[in-house]
Every structure is written in structure tokens, then in C-alpha cells.
Amino acid sequence: xxxxxxxxxxxxxxxxxxxxxxxxxxxxxxxxxxxxxxxxxxxxxxxxxxxxxxxxxxxxxxxxxxxxxxxxxxxxxxxxxxxxxxxxxxxxxxxxxxxxxxxxxxxxxxxxxxxxxxxxxxxxxxxxxxxxxxxxxxxxxxxxxxxxxxxxxxxxxxxxxxxxxxxxxxxxxxxxxxxxxxxxxxxxxxxxxxxxxxxxxxxxxxxxxxxxxxxxxxxxxxxxxxxxxxxxxxxxxxxxxxxxxxxxxxxxxxxxxxxxxxxxxxxxxxxxxxxxxxxxxxxxxxxxxxxxxxxxxxxxxxxxxxxxxxxxxxxxxxxxxxxxxxxxxxxxxxxxxxxxxxxxxxxx
Amino acid sequence: xxxxxxxxxxxxxxxxxxxxxxxxxxxxxxxxxxxxxxxxxxxxxxxxxxxxxxxxxxxxxxxxxxxxxxxxxxxxxxxxxxxxxxxxxxxxxxxxxxxxxxxxxxxxxxxxxxxxxxxxxxxxxxxxxxxxxxxxxxxxxxxxxxxxxxxxxxxxxxxxxxxxxxxxxxxxxxxxxxxxxxxxxxxxxxxxxxxxxxxxxxxxxxxxxxxxxxxxxxxxxxxxxxxxxxxxxxxxxxxxxxxxxxxxxxxxxxxxxxxxxxxxxxxxxxxxxxxxxxxxxxxxxxxxxxxxxxxxxxxxxxxxxxxxxxxxxxxxxxxxxxxxxxxxxxxxxxxxxxxxxxxxxxxx
Numbered sequence: 237x238x239x240x241x242x243x244x245x246x247x248x249x250x251x252x253x254x255x256x257x258x259x260x261x262x263x264x265x266x267x268x269x270x271x272x273x274x275x276x277x278x279x280x281x282x283x284x285x286x287x288x289x290x291x292x293x294x295x296x297x298x299x300x301x302x303x304x305x306x307x308x309x310x311x312x313x314x315x316x317x318x319x320x321x322x323x324x325x326x327x328x329x330x331x332x333x334x335x336x337x338x339x340x341x342x343x344x345x346x347x348x349x350x351x352x353x354x355x356x357x358x359x360x361x362x363x364x365x366x367x368x369x370x371x372x373x374x375x376x377x378x379x380x381x382x383x384x385x386x387x388x389x390x391x392x393x394x395x396x397x398x399x400x401x402x403x404x405x406x407x408x409x410x411x412x413x414x415x416x417x418x419x420x421x422x423x424x425x426x427x428x429x430x431x432x433x434x435x436x437x438x439x440x441x442x443x444x445x446x447x448x449x450x451x452x453x454x455x456x457x458x459x460x461x462x463x464x465x466x467x468x469x470x471x472x473x474x475x476x477x478x479x480x481x482x483x484x485x486x487x488x489x490x491x492x493x494x495x496x497x498x499x500x501x502x503x504x505x506x507x508x509x510x511x512x513x514x515x516x517x518x519x520x521x522x523x524x525x526x527x528x529x530x531x532x533x534x535x536x537x538x539x540x541x542x543x544x545x546x547x548x549x550x551x552x553x554x555x556x557x558x559x560x561x562x563x564x565x566x567x568x569x570x571x572x573x574x575x576x577x578x579x580x581x582x583x584x
Numbered sequence: 585x586x587x588x589x590x591x592x593x594x595x596x597x598x599x600x601x602x603x604x605x606x607x608x609x610x611x612x613x614x615x616x617x618x619x620x621x622x623x624x625x626x627x628x629x630x631x632x633x634x635x636x637x638x639x640x641x642x643x644x645x646x647x648x649x650x651x652x653x654x655x656x657x658x659x660x661x662x663x664x665x666x667x668x669x670x671x672x673x674x675x676x677x678x679x680x681x682x683x684x685x686x687x688x689x690x691x692x693x694x695x696x697x698x699x700x701x702x703x704x705x706x707x708x709x710x711x712x713x714x715x716x717x718x719x720x721x722x723x724x725x726x727x728x729x730x731x732x733x734x735x736x737x738x739x740x741x742x743x744x745x746x747x748x749x750x751x752x753x754x755x756x757x758x759x760x761x762x763x764x765x766x767x768x769x770x771x772x773x774x775x776x777x778x779x780x781x782x783x784x785x786x787x788x789x790x791x792x793x794x795x796x797x798x799x800x801x802x803x804x805x806x807x808x809x810x811x812x813x814x815x816x817x818x819x820x821x822x823x824x825x826x827x828x829x830x831x832x833x834x835x836x837x838x839x840x841x842x843x844x845x846x847x848x849x850x851x852x853x854x855x856x857x858x859x860x861x862x863x864x865x866x867x868x869x870x871x872x873x874x875x876x877x878x879x880x881x882x883x884x885x886x887x888x889x890x891x892x893x894x895x896x897x898x899x900x901x902x903x904x905x906x907x908x909x910x911x912x913x914x915x916x917x918x919x920x921x922x923x924x925x926x927x928x929x930x931x932x
Contacts, residue, residue, distance in 0.1 A: 241808055241809035242809055243807070243808075243809040244768075244772075244780055244784060244808065244809070245765050245768040245769060245772070245780055245781075246764050246765055246768045247764075247768075247896075248809065248811070248896060248897060248898070249809070249897045249898075250809045250810065250811055250897065250898045250899070250900050251897070251898070251899045251900070252809075252900050252903055252904070253899070253900070253901045253902070253903070254903055257901060257902055257903055257906055258813060258901040258902045259902070259906070259910075260814075260852050260853050260910045263813070263853045263854065263856065263885045264854060265854050315891075315899045328783075328787050329780065329783050329784055329787055329808075330808045330809075382895075384891060384894055384895055386889075386890025386891055386893075386894050387890060388887075388889045388890050391887075392887070393887070393889060393890075394887035394888070394889025394890065395889075403890070403891070405891055405895075407895070407897075411894070411895030411896055411897055412895065412896035412897065413894060413895050413896040414895070416594050416595075416896075417593050417594055420592075420593040420594045420595075421593060424592075424593070432592055432593055432677065433593075435676075435677050436592060436677055439676050439677055459591070460589055460591075460592065460677075460678045461589040461590055461591040461592070461596065461597070461598045461600075461678075462598065463596070463598055465606060465611065466608075504608050505608050505611045506611065506612060506613050508611065511889055511890040511893055511894075512890065513890050513893055513894035514894075515894065532894075534893060537611045539736075539739075539740070539741070539742035540742070540888050541734075541736045541741060541742025541743075541859055542734025542735060542736050542741075542742065542751070542859040542860065542861050543663075543732060543734055543751070543753055545734075545859055545861055545882060546732055546734050546759070546761060546859075546861035546862075546863065546880075547730075547732055547753075547755070547759030547760065547761050547762070548595075548596060548759055548760035548761040548764075549596060549597045549598065549599070549755075549759055549760065550596070550597075550598045550599070551598070551599045551601070551663045552598050552599070552600050552601070553601045553605060553606040554601070554605055554606045554607070555600055555601070555602050555605050556600070558605055558607070562607075562608045
């Protein structure tokens, strides 16, 4: 039974696996991505995953059979599960709660392709629709307070399967990162009377030096205090706290700007490993209407080491303005072909 | 000129390199540790580093020549420098400050040996004395508010040189991680009237299920909500907020328990990459007398990915109780030889 344990000093919860626990011998090196002979995410291998919770599929096709183009399944090794209850237990200095939550995998394409940028804009839009649908469905469970959607690309960024996929973890608490951001948003509004994310994207669009792509409804830019080289944020121009508020035209625009940003990243720094994280407002009774949802793309070209883990601060060897200029230039030089980049960084 | 940039939403500062900035082509894969032909940290190569700021050396031996056993030099690519000033500039939504601080490398041994556990206890104690001496010297600069001391072992954990070394970054602000811990320590004291770290080590020593090694003045244990498999904390039993308050007997005991904890880790999970972080109270006028200093050892056997970066929470596949039992068992089975472990995980 998985459980959530709280650090006794700070707001940091850890999902501790107790069922499929890894023993010391499981960590025998080399700790590299195992080449899987048979990919459980490929079309035709539907029986290799737990039964699907949702899929976009051809009319008349059966669940857990081919005919889908985006498919969502429970994670085979879940960090938490809806079947668990929400009981909180205090034992002396320590607090834990049962492992309630949800952990799902969004399979982004039928074919064995690691790179989301090699999909059409239409397919990327379908992935975004799947994120939205799962977020709306899961929040009907009132115990859940936050739906975390993210994507790990490449083994260095934590992907254990090569086939393009994203993940969703629904949590019974508002995560520390989001609570801290919300506090920042509120503090800014109190002194300035406006939304800090609205002010940021307007300032970035105006100066332009850190912009990567500008769309009608979204701005993609390298943040001023980027933690990682070539980090990008995609911020909606309309003030929306909840990602699920996105409209149909918004999904279309986001698919375009997301794909284009990732495409430029792949061209600029050799198709790097990255994490993509959707930041959005808490759900259910957890307040957060002041929030402004956005996507953060975090290339993993540097290593999170002792300084970062000990302080929460970062060292970024590439100035954001230099990164943004290179990303814009890549868009000009390589108008539309991406797949050959894979040859450059084969296997990462 | 390096600069510190603050994220406009949260308390997160990033040291942005502007001088030796890395361009896109510097990220060409493979992103592996380059085998250096000539190690700049080895004895006899003193001229390959910037001039030393301190060394423990034989009477009569000259600075920047052989004769030392622990040597401290400025980092060749510093994140920040004492020569910079402390000016803070607000530009629209953004805040930055000049790159004041210090970034030093503590060379832990003369010979080209990556593993601190292969040193004698006496040598480990000398490294601890060097940490203390640098912390005391640097805080004389009243602009500095925190001295971060850490160690990256193995390229996966961020070490760019193999030769055993630790690092020190002195900061003009109290880092977010420490501020958050301090707030937790204060909140606990307000409700319980005692120090949370004192209560934790006493509870751990009493139950024993997560203990790794117990010494006279220190307890080494796997924390209840460990973020990483085989994570260990070493906490002094006396309530001391500032690491530099350590007495001579304390240095001796810490050297023993630190070396023994790392030795057991190496034996249990094949000499893994790890980060070691010293957590201590802020210095100068930054208050923090309620703090309780300690060392955190963070093995890098799992990957910090989208979930961790997006939420600040972690998934730990190895229950702390199982990890502690294996670490204790390693101490029983392998009484004193360590160096052969290196053959198991050669090159990491």
C-alpha cells in the first residue's frame, strides 16, 4: 500500500512505495535505460498495460484494442491510487496519509516515436485535449486538491519508456511549489494590484529579447531567472487560473506554440532531454483563483547537484537572452523538418 | 560579470553566468564526463588551479606547491565572487543583484582518489576542519548571509572532476530551503516548545528502525520522509545552530560517523553517486539561533523528473526502514575494506 509521508520540518511529502519496493540489488549499475524488446505503449500491445481509463478512438473500435490515437492508462507502478483512503495518521513527530491519488500515463502516439515534435499539430492538440479531459474527470473526486500533469523526455529527464508519453499525478494536497507560487502571486497583487504573470508576459512581449514564439493567445519565452539553459515558459495571454478553462481555439494555438517551441529547442541544442510541467490552480475547495496557469519546459543539460538541492537556488551557465536569440534563430533556419535531429542525439 | 537574478514570483535566485557563458554548441552530446588527461586537483599540479586561499600543509612548505594534505582554491568558473558588489537593481517586474559571493573548492586528498571513504578518519576530520575554517573566514564579510557547503560525488551527481573534493558557495541571501526549514523549526517550537531536530534524533535513537550508525555525539539515520533511496541524515545530539560551533571531539566523532555512513552506503548500493549537503544557520545579521545544523547525504539512484520539479514532492521506491536495515547489515558484513567497491561501479 503506497503511503504519503510528510517531512517533519518542511512542507514536503514523499510517496513511499511499500508494495513494489526496490531492494538494494535493484540498484546494480549501470543505471541505464533498459532497451525494452516490446514496447507496452505501442499500438497492438494494449494488453501490456492496465486497462485504459480513456482513449480517443475510431467510432466502433473496442476499448483496449487498436483504433485509438491517444490513450490513457493507469501507471503500472503507481505512486498513489484512488482505491486508497485519505486517512491521516500522526505518530510522534511524524505525519503520514494513505496513498490516495491517481497516477496515469497519457500515450501520445500509436507508433514508437520518442519525440512529440514529430507529431502533427493536430495530434499535439489531441494530447492537450486528453490532459484536459483527465483533469476534469479526476477532480470529481473531492478528496483530490491538485492535478499535476508533466512529461519526461529522455532517460536523463526520468523517462523509463522511450515511446512519447506524458503523466498525470492527482494529489490529496496542494503541492509546496504551487502553494509558494500562489503566495507570490497574492503578494504581488497586494502591492501592485495586478497579476504578476500578466505583467510578465506583457513586459516580455514588449521588450522581445527573451521571446521564443509569439502566438495570438500564448507567448513562449525564456524566463528572466531561468533555472536551466534554454528553459521556456508558455503563458496564456488571457488571465485564466485553471488550465481546464482553455477554449477550442486555445487548444489549437497552444498545440502550435508548444510544438514550435519544442522544435526550436530540439534544433538548437541537439534534441535534449527535458521535463515539461503544467502549472495550474488547485481544484475543489483548495482556493487559487488568483493563479495564472502556464507550461514550463525544463531542458536537462545541466545537473541538479548539491548547491541546488541544498539551497533551492540554481546556477545557469547560459544567459536567458542568449538562449532566446538562439531559439529564435533556429526557427528561422530550420523551417519545418525535425526528425533528422534524432540522429544527432540517438538514444537519449 | 556574474549576476544573481530573482524569479519574479517565488523566492528563487539564479546565478546567471555572463562571462564564460555556454553557447548552444557547448551542449553537443554526449554530455558525459570528459576524461581529463591531467587532473588539476592532484598534488604537483598546484599551478593548474587559481592560487590557494588556504591549505593545511607541512611546516615550511610554500603556498601553491606540494606539502599540503587539504587545499582550498577558488572555483575556476565561479558562480559568484567577493570582488563583485552587492547592488540590487529593480527593472520593471525583475530584480537582480550583482554576483557577490564566493565559490571555493576544497581538495580533500592529494592523490587522485574519487572516494572520501578510502581516506583515513584523520583525513576526513581534516576536511571538516577546512570546511569550518572557510566558513569562519568568509563570514567576516558582512554582506554574506549564508555559507553553503556541499559535495558532489560522481558525474551523475554533478561532479565535473573525479578527484575527491567538496565545494563552498557563500551567498548574499539566506537560501529559500534554509528559510523554509527555519520557519518549520520555529512553528514546531511555538506549538511543542522544543526543537524538532532534537525530538527527531531522540525518537529515531529510541525506536532504532531507521538508525544507520549511532555515535556519542551524532546520530546517522534514514529520515522518515526520505526523498531518495538510502538518504541519510547525520544530526548532532547537542543542540547547535551553527556548524562552526563544533568542538574538537565533535570533529573527530563526525569524521568517524560520516565515513562509516558513506562506507555503508558504498557497500549497500554499489558505490553510488551522491550529493552531501551541510545545512547550518545563516551568518551575520540573518537570524537563525533556533536552527539545528546537520548533514544530508542524498544518493542519486533515482531521477529528479517532472513530478519533483513541478510539485517539490518526491517518489521514493525504497522504504526508509528497508534502506536502514540494509545499511546496518552492510556495516556488520564488511567491517573495514572499501576500495574494491570501486571496481563494481568503475567510472561513475
